[in-house]
Amino acid sequence: MKVKLPLMIQDTFASQQKGMELVERYEFENEAFFLDGPVTERIAVLDFDEKTGELLPGATFIPPRNKTPGSYDVESPSPGSLISRQFNQVSVMATILKTMDIVEDERVLGRRLHWAFDAPQLLVVPRAGEWANAYYERDTNSLQFFYFKSKRRQEMVYTSLSRDIVSHETAHAILDGIAPDLYDALTPQSLALHEAFADMMAVIMAIRSTTLAKTVLEQTHGSLNYITAFSSIGEEFGFEWHGGHSLRDLSKVIKMNALFSVEPHELSTVLSSALYGMLTQIYEERRQGLVESEGNNFSDPAYSLSGKALAISAQQFARMIFRALDYLPPGEISFADYGRAILAADKAAFPSKGHYREFLRQAFVDREIVPHRSALNIDTNFEFALKHPVDLNDLIESDWVAYQFANQYRDLLQIPDDIASFRVHRRLRTEKLLNEDGKKVEDIVFKVSWDHVEDNAVGGGLPERRRSTVGTTLVINADRSRDAEVETGGGFVEMVQMPASKLDVAQSYNPDWQQRQMRAIRGGKDTLLIRARLTSDLSDSQRLARDAMLERLLREGLVKVDDHAIGPDGKLRANVISAQTRNNVLKLNGTGRMLHITT
Incomplete structure (x- = not known):
């Protein structure tokens, strides 16, 4: 079934700052059905009343007719106007589906995604309560998006209306389906991979927005060497809670030895920085190649061909970093493991295109993820x-x-x-x-x-x-x-x-x-x-990092052992990490519960 749905280009604050429209439309045809709610075979949006807790009526689906794609009966907002609940419901689902669509593309992962939980649908709560947060939770098969009062404006900020945040949290659910062992990992770099992957998913989503990509390239005259909407994650959220800047800036070169924390969000910036650096290098080389082959047709070829170069580079970059997920070893992994997986997956498909892989090797060395390029040999x-x-x-x-x-x-x-x-x-x-x-x-x-x-x-x-x-x-x-x-x-x-x-x-x-x-x-x-x-x-450095992570979890009171992790209702207590002992050996589960957007 073919449908065309509206989704947020970025977030309300960032769109207004850049003078952009709020909404663009995207066509889908990978779902077997669409129903009121909105609901598909893999996604179900559940919108609850904040005061009563009752499930509210969802947006009404309008089936396809003749050559007109299906849609939902919602009105797209304009800058400065109020955003209806029905639009919020449809936009968050459309953003999730577009995120999945990018990964499933035959030029990228090349297969249909599966969830880590034993249920057909990912449940999406666009207004889960008042809190400056959003997260994926395997135990409830859900994405939970919260809202909070703006510190600077007289309005509510809804995390479900941020394309960065929605695609980021969706990426956690996607990665959990592909590599479920990471959700129970103790190695800090395993958990940080979750965060880095989610941030890079937000980058790809930003680049795949025609409106946003055109705006960024116009503002930078085709350069990615500045802080842009591509490198800035969660602009509106960061403006409110992080001193007026985005949650993370991926354009910064962050080195492993400069960090003394095992906190996954902080640690992830090292890997994200390396991957974003690889993307910019691919883009510059692709653009230069187009200038040499097609530049005679333009008065300003470097700028005129920047959009084409960006689209080609983003597709190649997505293929490299997402196909690597199938190659990851199961269980605990390190950034170096992921780097090797990227190199192996790309070499399998493109054995003669090795110079692009050298960009990654150098980015990992520059950020002290590995001591030398040969450490990524596989x-x-x-x-x-x-x-x-x-x-x-x-x-x-x-x-x-x-x-x-x-x-x-x-x-x-x-x-x-x-x-x-x-x-x-x-x-x-x-x-x-x-x-x-x-x-x-x-x-x-x-x-x-x-x-x-x-x-x-x-x-x-x-x-x-x-x-x-x-x-x-x-x-x-x-x-x-x-x-x-x-x-x-x-x-x-x-x-x-x-x-x-x-x-x-x-x-x-x-x-x-x-x-x-x-x-x-x-x-x-x-x-x-x-x-x-x-x-x-299985290096000693990763074992010592696991020691440090467990010590941190114990200091914060997050680890509960055996029956202490079970609540009065007989279920696992919320917001704790359970630990079981068997034959006097400890095993942690559910460390992925730490991966909220705030820490």
Whole structure:
């Protein structure tokens, strides 16, 4: 179904400051249906009355007619006018859907998104209460947007009317679906990746606004070397609560050694700065290339071609940073892990375009994320000889075959010898478009994770050992075409290692296994092309950072152990991080609850 919906270009304050219209429209056709509310198959907006708590009637849907796209019965506001609740409902949903649309594009992630929670719809509350905040919460399947009284103007500020904030919080939900282990991570850089990814999503959304991009390029004469609406995150919110400036300015060069905090928002600025720096370098090179090839047609080619260069650069940048998410190892990760994932994903799709990847290497070195460029080296595009043929369809569809593969090739997956139990995650067959020639790249993403136990030196009456999740991602080239992505139905299957003799007995009584073995022998692969292999960073520096994070959480009283995390209603208490002890080993869950827009 094709619909055309209004959404905020930026926020009311920033739009008025720049002399822009408040609203632009965007066309959608990725949802199976649209209903009053507004509601789609993946999004449901719930607007509650602030005084009574009752669910208010939602905006009315107008179905498509002839060649006219569907829409909602709302009036778009003009600068200085009041914004209706119905417009607020539709605009927040449209912003969320556009954020998802950008990521799902076949030139970017190339597959349909899934939520981390066991429900079809992300619940969106545009006016959740009076508070200067907004957040994604997995436990309630929701995005909660609050409002507050302006300190400088006689009006309310609604976070659900800020494109930056809505796309930022939506990105948390998207990343949680792709890499759910990060929501329970203790490594500060794992949580900071959530924040950096969300900020970069806001940047891409800003650039993808035709109105805003045109305004910024006019104001800077085509330069990205100034503080702009692209690099400034949450302008209206920051104007009210951060001394008159945005929440974060991504154009600043922030170095790792200049920070002494493990707070995720602060730490994220190092990674965001590196990524934004890479974007500006890609843009400058793309623009220079266009000037050389097309500049004779313009009196001021550097400016005249800036819009085209920005669109091309933003698409390339989105492809690089979002495709990397499929390549991330499961569990705890570092910024360096993410950097390697970006390089590996881009090299898999564009092996001959290496100079763009050098921009990232240098940005990571300049900000002291890694000591030297070679620290981001990763195993890519190598062949691996199998002991027995493997049918790739069975590897995707059968948990049994997937576990057998993982157990047989533990060295390839870098599973330690002393690990008796590991988890084989849902396998993905992904199909992504190559921009240059229109060809598609087909890969199988195979992830396995296990528990890593380390010393817990923070004291506080906690166990002396703690457990976290680590693992390996293996990306395998699949050279046979498929009409669509194939996935296994579950989240992951956990297997306990059995002696080889018992496995042989189990297989001999398993007709399905025997059929799969025969099929593999007839048409399976005996050599795999491994596009990339990435394993979690287990360095001492990351372990010490986990110590510091746990100490901070304890000081702030956020960690509750075992039954102390459960409220009188038998449910997990809100705004706490639960910790379980098993065999005198500590495991934290729900650290992602810290990721509100304010700290």
